[in-house]
Amino acid sequence: MAESSFVQPAILEFDGYYDHWAMLMENFLRSKEYWHLVEAKIPEATRATDLTEVQKKAFEDQKLKDLKVKNYLFQAIDKSISETILKKDTAKDIWDSMKQNHQGTAKVKRAHLQALRKEFEILQMRAGESVNEYFARTLTIANKMRIHGEATPDVTIIEKILRSMTPQFNYVVCSIEESNDVDTLSIDQLHSTLLVHEQSYD
Known part of the structure; x- marks a missing residue:
């Protein structure tokens, strides 16, 4: 057996x-x-x-x-x-x-979450940063926010990424926004589309 x-x-x-x-x-x-x-x-x-x-x-x-x-x-x-x-x-x-x-006090947890929100708000793709690196950085912050009790739906992360890419992605970002319903687009789909665009520049 x-x-x-x-x-x-x-x-x-x-x-x-x-x-x-x-x-x-x-x-x-x-x-x-x-x-x-x-x-x-x-x-x-x-x-x-x-x-x-x-x-x-x-x-x-x-x-x-x-x-x-x-x-x-x-x-x-x-x-x-x-x-x-x-x-x-x-x-x-x-x-x-x-x-x-x-576990920390509620006051400390609120302060930590506020710091994460601020970090997420000012997040921008850096010059020379790869799509993989930027996704990893963004998702790390978003997941920390979720762990601290923040409801962070995927569409919030997708919209953040779309509006914080470097200028070389302007064309593909506009194309994605025009041809896709951002509410139904998955993070993986966005990731793969941006990777293809990035590789076309290599």
């Missing part, structure tokens, strides 16, 4: 963007049926004489599962960060510490 080709979901390494990481990490832990251990802390151990054998087994089972969740979290967190949470007793303690230290 052929071996199963099922691939385990990957553990996402924390890259500084807490909200995005937390969303994917929560999905990962839910897929393992361990999320309840983050939502509710495992109970403190009581005296062995107060527990029945069934209760002892259930408690040990919870402790083992909590240890697995802690292991997943440590795999996702850089050493420089993990050193600050090594003494946290449970998975919930680690999760709460990460949230407190990295």
